[in-house]
Amino acid sequence: MNCRKAKNILVLDELLLNEQRALSDHLAVCSECAVEAEYFGAISKALREMNSPVKTPDGLSAQVISRLHSENTNREEVNSLAPCHRFRWSQAWKRSLAAAAAVVLLIGGLMGIATRLGVLSIPGNPAVVVKNNPSNQPAVKIPVQITNTQNTPPTGNESVQSQKSDSPLNSLPKSDKAANNLTIQATTQQQATTQTTSEPKVFLNVPRLIECILWKIKVGNINDAADKVLVWAKTNGISYSVENEIPLDDGRTINIFRFGAPKTSADKFSNFISGLGEILEKDRNARDVTDEFADKLEKYHSLLAQKKNSDGQQTKQLDAEIKAVESELTLMDKEAQDQVVFIVWLQN
Amino acid sequence: MDAVKQLIEKSLENDLSAFEQLINIYQSRVFNLGYQLTNSYADAQDLTQEVFIKAYYSLKGFRNEADFGTWLRKITVNLWLNTKRKRSIPNVISLDEPISAGENEVYRDLAATDGDPEQSLENKEFNGIVRKALGELSREYQAVIVLREIEGYSYEEMSLIMNCSLGTVKSRLNRARQVLKQQVIKLAKESGYVLPGTRKNRVVEEV
Structure with a gap:
């Protein structure tokens, strides 16, 4: 046996008897191959010594079962949301973020009105309670529950229909609407009493992409990390819209923040976030919101039309809904134009 | 059933x-x-x-x-x-330190050595180098080494676990062993550890 052949079979752990004999004959006379064989032998021995049973942590099965319980619940919640609000990230993200992120995205759109009203409660949707934190202080943490406002059945179907037939825009397919870049000017006769701005906004139906970056970071102290990230964001002109705190069954807590960073600060912000702790996940996604925007805009106009034929309490309800949709449109528009959305997930 | x-x-x-x-x-x-x-x-x-x-x-x-x-x-x-590789430095644990795991603190049961403390220390050092070298291999290579060398699975079971043919398992394992050996030699040199073969040669030279 020559050295080449010997080195090829040295590494094998199942040798034929004649191969074994030929190899040991060779090793007896070739010190180079003998050293090589000694390396492999020593490494194998070291690896075998690593095989010592490690005690399984207590409560592991209970943790899995409790996760399965809560994921089943979350799954139902996520399924009840409109598809456009669901995330399409990696499996790991889907599992851990699904419900929470959908909530974050949804309430993100409602924050504009929350800023003005403090607390928003949409009649017919008792679970919608959005509260924001205008001072950007992490001390106030409000668990948020939400249901999808899009699921609210329109109260005046007839007027929606008439609005649809009245508007030349609405007779076009969505893609045409986007392509034609039509300007929509909506009008309303009744003004809301609770809002500071009353004129309906003008939105353009153009193709829109929102770039999202998700960071999942494990930190030593959640409050410290939250303070740091909020202070940094504030001093660097990054707007922070939502904070959501989710207590886990095992006593840990997860904080999720949603930031809108100007495109020019996005890299700097990413660098800062990556230094907060151990990076568990990072994901990037561009969400095409063109159709979603067109749908929302249509809803906006139908609400405005309904408002024309409403009075009293109904008008107030419609106003709240109109403002919520308007805020979502405004935010979507802004984010698509010049922002990168950061979803920052902090856990300990 | x-x-x-x-x-x-x-x-x-x-x-x-x-x-x-x-x-x-x-x-x-x-x-x-x-x-x-x-x-x-x-x-x-x-x-x-x-x-x-x-x-x-x-x-x-x-x-x-x-x-x-x-x-x-x-x-x-x-x-x-x-799973994406974490950016953090791989977790290198000392082989005789308790593994930090909160209340479930455990000690690794090191294989009994021949009672010679110097030999035992050397073993620990070498095993530490091997563990570190293993952690620096590609995940595919780590997986075959762990399954075969540490956990002792048969090629057949490995082919089921890794969803590939017996031939692929064997050739991957061979490549992994070669790369691991090179990595061990590299790390040993860096840390000044004298590998068995080189030690023997050195003794011969000294004589």
Whole structure:
């Protein structure tokens, strides 16, 4: 046996008897191959010594079962949301973020009105309670529950229909609407009493992409990390819209923040976030919101039309809904134009 | 129908207590494999949780002709292979320090040495180098080394776990061993550890 052949079979752990004999004959006379064989032998021995049973942590099965319980619940919640609000990230993200992120995205759109009203409660949707934190202080943490406002059945179907037939825009397919870049000017006769701005906004139906970056970071102290990230964001002109705190069954807590960073600060912000702790996940996604925007805009106009034929309490309800949709449109528009959305997930 | 099959059938009907029993039967095996793959108690814990969550949702895809344990190991290895590498420095633990795991603090049972303290210290140092070198290999190579050398699986079971042919398992294992050896030599040189072969040569030279 020559050295080449010997080195090829040295590494094998199942040798034929004649191969074994030929190899040991060779090793007896070739010190180079003998050293090589000694390396492999020593490494194998070291690896075998690593095989010592490690005690399984207590409560592991209970943790899995409790996760399965809560994921089943979350799954139902996520399924009840409109598809456009669901995330399409990696499996790991889907599992851990699904419900929470959908909530974050949804309430993100409602924050504009929350800023003005403090607390928003949409009649017919008792679970919608959005509260924001205008001072950007992490001390106030409000668990948020939400249901999808899009699921609210329109109260005046007839007027929606008439609005649809009245508007030349609405007779076009969505893609045409986007392509034609039509300007929509909506009008309303009744003004809301609770809002500071009353004129309906003008939105353009153009193709829109929102770039999202998700960071999942494990930190030593959640409050410290939250303070740091909020202070940094504030001093660097990054707007922070939502904070959501989710207590886990095992006593840990997860904080999720949603930031809108100007495109020019996005890299700097990413660098800062990556230094907060151990990076568990990072994901990037561009969400095409063109159709979603067109749908929302249509809803906006139908609400405005309904408002024309409403009075009293109904008008107030419609106003709240109109403002919520308007805020979502405004935010979507802004984010698509010049922002990168950061979803920052902090856990300990 | 054996007990495991019954538990699987019940779990398929969303009986979580049946699935909990399955976890209790298999968690130690999954956790230990996870520990060898991740070389971290905490990561092994996370991985094991993910394995059972994944298993629960994929139970429909489990065919009873395969062994449930092998199926779980397959999920374990796949999940680990697909987990993004963390940017942090690999977790290098001292072999005789207790592994920090909160209340579940454990000591590694090092294989008994021949009682010579110098030899024992040398073993520890060398084993530490091997563990570190292993952690620097590609995940595919780490997986074959862990399965074959540390956990002692047969080529047949490895081919089931890794979903590839016997030939692929063997050739991957051979390449992994070669790369591991080179890495061990490199790390030994860097840390000033004298490898067995070179030591012998040096003695010859001195004489």
